[in-house]
Amino acid sequence: MTSKFPQHFLWGGAVAANQVEGAYQAHGKGLSTSDAQPQGIFGGITPRVAGDSGIKDVAIDFYHRYPEDIALFAEMGFTCLRTSIAWTRIFPQGDEDTPNEEGLAFYQRLFDEMAKYGIQPLITLSHYEMPYGLTQKYGGWGSRQTIGFFERYARTVFERYKHQVKHWLTFNEINMSLHAPFTGVGLPEDSSKSEIYQAIHHQLVASAKAVKACHDIIPDGKIGNMLLGGIVYPLSCRPEDVLASQRQNRDWLFFGDVQARGYYPAYMQRYFRENGVQLEITDDDRQALRETVDFISFSYYMSGCSTADQAHNHSARANILKMVPNPHLASSQWGWQIDPLGLRYLLNELYDRYQKPLFIVENGLGAKDQVEADGSINDDYRIRYLNDHLVQVGEAIDDGVEVMGYTSWGPIDLVSASTAEMSKRYGFIYVDRDDSGAGSLARRRKKSFYWYRDVIRSNGASLTSGG
Ligand code: BG6
Numbered sequence: 001m002t003s004k005f006p007q008h009f010l011w012g013g014a015v016a017a018n019q020v021e022g023a024y025q026a027h028g029k030g031l032s033t034s035d036a037q038p039q040g041i042f043g044g045i046t047p048r049v050a051g052d053s054g055i056k057d058v059a060i061d062f063y064h065r066y067p068e069d070i071a072l073f074a075e076m077g078f079t080c081l082r083t084s085i086a087w088t089r090i091f092p093q094g095d096e097d098t099p100n101e102e103g104l105a106f107y108q109r110l111f112d113e114m115a116k117y118g119i120q121p122l123i124t125l126s127h128y129e130m131p132y133g134l135t136q137k138y139g140g141w142g143s144r145q146t147i148g149f150f151e152r153y154a155r156t157v158f159e160r161y162k163h164q165v166k167h168w169l170t171f172n173e174i175n176m177s178l179h180a181p182f183t184g185v186g187l188p189e190d191s192s193k194s195e196i197y198q199a200i201h202h203q204l205v206a207s208a209k210a211v212k213a214c215h216d217i218i219p220d221g222k223i224g225n226m227l228l229g230g231i232v233y234p235l236s237c238r239p240e241d242v243l244a245s246q247r248q249n250r251d252w253l254f255f256g257d258v259q260a261r262g263y264y265p266a267y268m269q270r271y272f273r274e275n276g277v278q279l280e281i282t283d284d285d286r287q288a289l290r291e292t293v294d295f296i297s298f299s300y301y302m303s304g305c306s307t308a309d310q311a312h313n314h315s316a317r318a319n320i321l322k323m324v325p326n327p328h329l330a331s332s333q334w335g336w337q338i339d340p341l342g343l344r345y346l347l348n349e350l351y352d353r354y355q356k357p358l359f360i361v362e363n364g365l366g367a368k369d370q371v372e373a374d375g376s377i378n379d380d381y382r383i384r385y386l387n388d389h390l391v392q393v394g395e396a397i398d399d400g401v402e403v404m405g406y407t408s409w410g411p412i413d414l415v416s417a418s419t420a421e422m423s424k425r426y427g428f429i430y431v432d433r434d435d436s437g438a439g440s441l442a443r444r445r446k447k448s449f450y451w452y453r454d455v456i457r458s459n460g461a462s463l464t465s466g467g
Helices: 062-076 103-117 131-137 144-162 173-179 181-185 195-216 240-262 267-274 284-290 340-354 380-399 447-457
Strands: 009-013 081-083 118-127 167-171 224-227 232-234 295-299 304-306 315-319 322-323 358-362 403-409 429-431 441-444
Touching: 009 181, 009 358, 009 447, 062 103, 062 224, 103 118, 103 144, 118 144, 131 144, 131 403, 144 267, 144 447, 167 195, 173 181, 173 195, 173 224, 173 240, 181 195, 195 224, 195 240, 195 284, 232 240, 232 340, 240 304, 240 340, 284 403, 295 340, 304 322, 340 358, 340 380, 380 447
Parallel strands: 009 081, 009 403, 081 118, 118 167, 167 224, 224 295, 232 304, 295 358, 358 403
Antiparallel strands: 315 322, 429 441
């Protein structure tokens, strides 16, 4: 097929600090909320005690092995790598006056390594973690003070890396705080709706202040938001189901609406009133929110359905969201429903709504891999999943949607976020480590490694439609 992808389309992969780096206490790093969730987002909150350990403590040891990993990404032809900065490497407790130089130096080395190969960094300021100290001392994002701590952190890293990093994201999947409040906003899981939305409000203001800081400090930079693309379809064409799906989609589009338009959408007033949510929003907050993102980024793994019919409203937990299963779609080994067409649909919906460039910063298949006797890993299922989704990205581009790039999730196997498993593998590169932490950590190219290299080399022309 001829390429539908623009000439400077950014191709690459996406990881997050807490899922790859390990070295969780190295060189002055403080404990993060991720460190307090050794079993993953749904495994409960376990404050650490001396001597305990968890799979994320070492993860895939990217902190020490990044030169080897970046070389492998370069071999595939990556022009972009998304990762995050661990806030706790820079401000270990979150409220220090001065940053930790050793943490700053680590990311400087990492970005230098990427530059050697012409790989552009796309950096998330906060990917599912914040300093644990801020949750203990201030109540996380429940406190207004956290806005100031975050702004100081954002300004610090913008100043330090302004010549190395031109693409930034504020909060990973900012809309998931409603479903996982400790991970998202550092609040106890049983917090009330009012408490969660107030914390979300503080985070939205902080996001806008980071956008402003980026515009001030890096005039040739671009900064986006990051949404969990949790698109739902009506389970039937009954008007009640259509309305239910609109309502459910607004639960997450609300975040994009604020970040892309600069104010709260009208439909939230009724929602807040009917749900007893009272927010403290100051004039200064309203002013801050006006600084909007340059582009919209999102993750996309699956779609789901929504219905007003309580008898059929059996939502399955998938990713962070709960969605009613779609009878027309197959599922992954983890029950996530596979829907390549949904990606084209979502790209069109987001572009119609925001008229801003879009960036797909996560998409991929978590699956168990088999290492054959000859050492090969024939992950045809992953190739099929990614191929079919990328074909639909091409279709959306043909529809007229402006897409900046595509970074597949977990180009190298990593620790899964929701369940802290190694066996849920997303990578083109296999990492020898199992769920108990055993293994040499050696890296090995899978079949998909060569497939993705060809996709990038041909700028998408090697993709096969109709497969
Ligand atoms: C996204 C997160 O929700 O999904 C990633 O941004 C996460 O951090 C990814 O890893 C896949 O989820 P999981 O639970 O399979 O790791």
